[in-house]
Amino acid sequence: MPDILEMVSVGAEEFRSGPMPVSPVSPKLWQQAAGDLARGQLTLLGLWADRGSVRMALFNSTTGKVGVLRTNARRGAFPSVGALHAPAQRLERSVQDLYGHVPEGATDARPWLDHGAWEVSHPLGKAEKAGETASYDFLPVEGESLHQVAVGPVHAGVIEPGHFRFTVQGETVVRLEQRFGYTHKGTDSLMTNAPVERGAKLAGRTSGDSTVAYAWAFAQAVEAALGATVPVRALWLRALMAELERLANHLGDIGAICNDAAFAMMLAQCSVLRERVLRACDGSFGHRMMRDCVTPGGVARDLDGTGRQMLLDLVADIRGTFPSLVALYDQTASLLDRTTGTGIVTPALAARFGAGGFVGRASGRDFDARRDLPYAPYDQLRFEVPCHAEGDVNARILIRMAEVEQSLSLITQILRQLPEGDLLAELPVAGEPREGLGLVEGFRGDILIFVSLDAKGRLANCHMRDPSWFQWPLLEAAIEGNIIADFPLCNKSFNCSYSGQDR
Amino acid sequence: MLEGLLRRPLTESAPKVADEDIAQLGKLFEDTLYRHLGRSLSIRMVDAGSCNGCEMEVNALSNPYYDLERFGLHFVASPRHADVLMVSGPVTRNMVEALKRTHDAMPEPKWVVAIGDCARDGGCFAGSYAVAGGVEAVLKVDLHISGCPPNPIQLLQGLQALVHQSAMDGEVA
Structure with a gap:
């Protein structure tokens, strides 16, 4: 059986001077790659889709090589990477929102970018008229003397919109859950079939x-x-x-x-x-x-x-x-x-x-x-x-x-x-x-x-x-056990992009 | 600690207003605001889906070069304290509700200032399934300040024009 690590073999000098080779893989190999990610043998650089497939970019920090894998999603599904490797979860939820490809085995099936405000669902895949909007359930929290603080999407300062749901015990943050997608502009759809010049303009405004x-x-x-x-x-x-x-x-x-x-x-x-x-x-x-x-x-x-x-x-x-x-x-x-x-x-x-x-x-x-x-x-x-x-x-x-x-x-x-x-x-x-x-x-x-x-x-x-895709989730972890008053300080020290994440 | 602060003041004092056009703008502001609003205009800023370029220039208004508060203009945290709703970005469908609610929460009289090219008609994001359009698609806009992003001087000039216009309309006595 071919080895995933062998597919992650493209050096910088190669992909910087010519087209990027993409390795088509079976669902089984795709899952194997997810396992390699979960074991820390590889680093996830990105996970995205087109109408018929899902891709992920991988980095091997030992060899300094990268690779892009592609798996078929024509039957409307692909094996979830996020089930084994949490950093892929929000990316997969976005793939499902935009293209309708279902990450099979995913632990979090909630939408991410789609807030039920669009007229179509799966706008980049088989677009359908959007149905009834389901309410968004934040993760359940159980325990004594807990209360929740909901912040955003409109914030007090001059910053971008996003929602932060804090669960606190006294002053201490027990859990932070983020909800983003407010600045989603459908940039991927505007890029599709666009001339390169227009793409450059949009990229510069991400x-x-x-x-x-x-x-x-x-x-x-x-x-x-x-x-x-x-x-x-x-x-x-x-x-x-x-x-x-x-x-x-x-x-x-x-x-x-x-x-x-x-x-x-x-x-x-x-x-x-x-x-x-x-x-x-x-x-x-x-x-x-x-x-x-x-x-x-x-x-x-x-x-x-x-x-x-x-x-x-x-x-x-x-x-x-x-x-x-x-x-x-x-x-x-x-x-x-x-x-x-x-x-x-x-x-x-x-x-x-x-x-x-x-x-x-x-x-x-x-x-x-x-x-x-x-x-x-x-x-x-x-x-x-x-x-x-x-x-x-x-x-x-x-x-x-x-x-x-x-x-x-x-x-x-x-x-x-x-x-x-x-x-x-x-x-x-x-x-x-x-x-x-x-x-x-x-x-x-x-x-x-x-x-x-x-x-x-x-x-x-x-x-x-x-870069914010892999930094925002860490903010949820960083604030745990800190006092809620330190959130602005922690948040600013990350200064992740809302628009870059939402696109 | 105090000694540490006093012993080594920063190498340079904060810059004085150097540029003539800023000074001139400040004079205009003072005239109109003194006359019509008792020198106070509170602004609530909402990013309705921008790329964050506009926010950076709005934030620059508070730096020592522009020092917005000199002109009686200041940003407030709550829409209930605001006279002006400043809105950036193409309005994304995901932000329509939040934008409307922010506007609803403001007391009368109130004005809406749309900033940036995207806020006019959606800019380069117009036509996307996720974009409702410019700010006008959701709220009545009193003033539009163009630019990608508008620079701080353009923002100051625009706000000044708004104060003039409001006074002419007789909405503010």
């Missing part, structure tokens, strides 16, 4: 704070599928924009986390730095968030001498200011008291969920797509990947502080070595259906995008997996 990373991952997937060669200067400019995006988000969030621990001064100071980054992006690339600047085939904006100087000044400015903010954080005992030991994610859980980004790296999961599944130009740049094992709010802040320094260094290196040349290459026409995988390290973690192109080069199917 999670607004990661617009560069999403646009890059999408471009990577399309370029790999078509075997396109991207001008070197474009690749370097993409990395420059991605690091600026990382910098802006980390700075903003470090301040916001401290603000949730009643230390508003950090918010004020960090938001000043964040604003300066956004203004420098606007000055150098023409948009504060650099939206639509990365496009399949290259980049839409060049960097001129003025922009370069603006960015060099920005780096000097932050290098001068940021260390004193780090020192302030380190020296403020009342702040450390709130962040240390709060909202712990154990390394075992982070590894099991394959949590990316600072959530994973604060809990000992030493993974960064820029280093471990390298893509140009990161293979030619020097950077360190910070990693801690404590898994608390403090560790997540420390990781992000260290990553600010790394991004500053990367921006400097890129500005020094930026090669001259073209910005955009025309995409080749394949004349046959092709599939490609894109994987980019956004500020939040690795973003996976898998595209299927038809013979004319239009999108037949596109799946975008936000």
Whole structure:
């Protein structure tokens, strides 16, 4: 019998330069893969569907290879991975909502994205007129002196919508159950049969704070599928924009986390730095968030001498200011008291969920797509990947502080070595259906995008997996045993994307 | 600890308002708000399905560069305290109910400000089974501020225009 581990054998250099091979497997082998995931031999990178099949992307952290499996779902069902491996559960519930493929043996049959508000059910599969809306049952809770607190979808602050159902005993959270899907926009359906340009626009609006990373991952997937060669200067400019995006988000969030621990001064100071980054992006690339600047085939904006100087000044400015903010954080005992030991994610859980980004790296999961599944130009740049094992709010802040320094260094290196040349290459026409995988390290973690192109080069199917899919469930675990008043602090320290998850 | 705070103040003091256009906007705000609303306009923000780009720029309004509260504008946690409902995003079908309820919970007089290109007509998400449309599909919109996302200056300008318009309509005395 063929071995699943042998199918997970595609190296970064292979899937980054050409179409992604997909291994068709029997239901039995599919289940075997689920078992490998449950045993921790493999990490789940994504699970998605098209009209006739279900796929999953897998990563072997020992060999550094990836693989994509596909199993038939034409009879309307496929063996549940989530039954054995919890990280797949929400993804499978989404597959069922969107396509109607039933994960057989699943332990949680409730819908996830479909709240009963759409006019059709299974909009991407055999769409039917939606029936009566069943009420959504939260998991039952039993015990003495328990009460529930329902929060959202509309929250008190300026944040995205989602629902949190807390069960508390006194002040202590006994269980948190999340319910999402409020910002589901049906992006997958809008991608279907769309030209690549429209797909790029939609990808860049999947999670607004990661617009560069999403646009890059999408471009990577399309370029790999078509075997396109991207001008070197474009690749370097993409990395420059991605690091600026990382910098802006980390700075903003470090301040916001401290603000949730009643230390508003950090918010004020960090938001000043964040604003300066956004203004420098606007000055150098023409948009504060650099939206639509990365496009399949290259980049839409060049960097001129003025922009370069603006960015060099920005780096000097932050290098001068940021260390004193780090020192302030380190020296403020009342702040450390709130962040240390709060909202712990154990390394075992982070590894099991394959949590990316600072959530994973604060809990000992030493993974960064820029280093471990390298893509140009990161293979030619020097950077360190910070990693801690404590898994608390403090560790997540420390990781992000260290990553600010790394991004500053990367921006400097890129500005020094930026090669001259073209910005955009025309995409080749394949004349046959092709599939490609894109994987980019956004500020939040690795973003996976898998595209299927038809013979004319239009999108037949596109799946975008936000890092939040494997981080949100960990927040449920992190808050357990903490006081409910610490939830905003814990939540902000994760800062998962609602829109990225809901799409 | 206190010593730690005092001994090492941050290297730079918070920036003063430097840009002329911000200063100019602030003046306009002061004039209209003093005259019509006694210098207070409370805003409740609802993300009705946006990509979160608009939220980032709305949050930027509170940073020391824009300091929204200088102009008497501030964000409130409860719709019951709000004069203005600011809405971003294409309105997803999953958010229609929550958006309506938030609006219902606000006291009169109240205004609706839709922000971002998606809030006008659904933007690039229009036509999806999961999107009801722009904010107008659910609520009467008093002002639309376009942009993807609108930047903080555009947001401030738009809010200022709203205060003007409301005063003209005689809805606020």
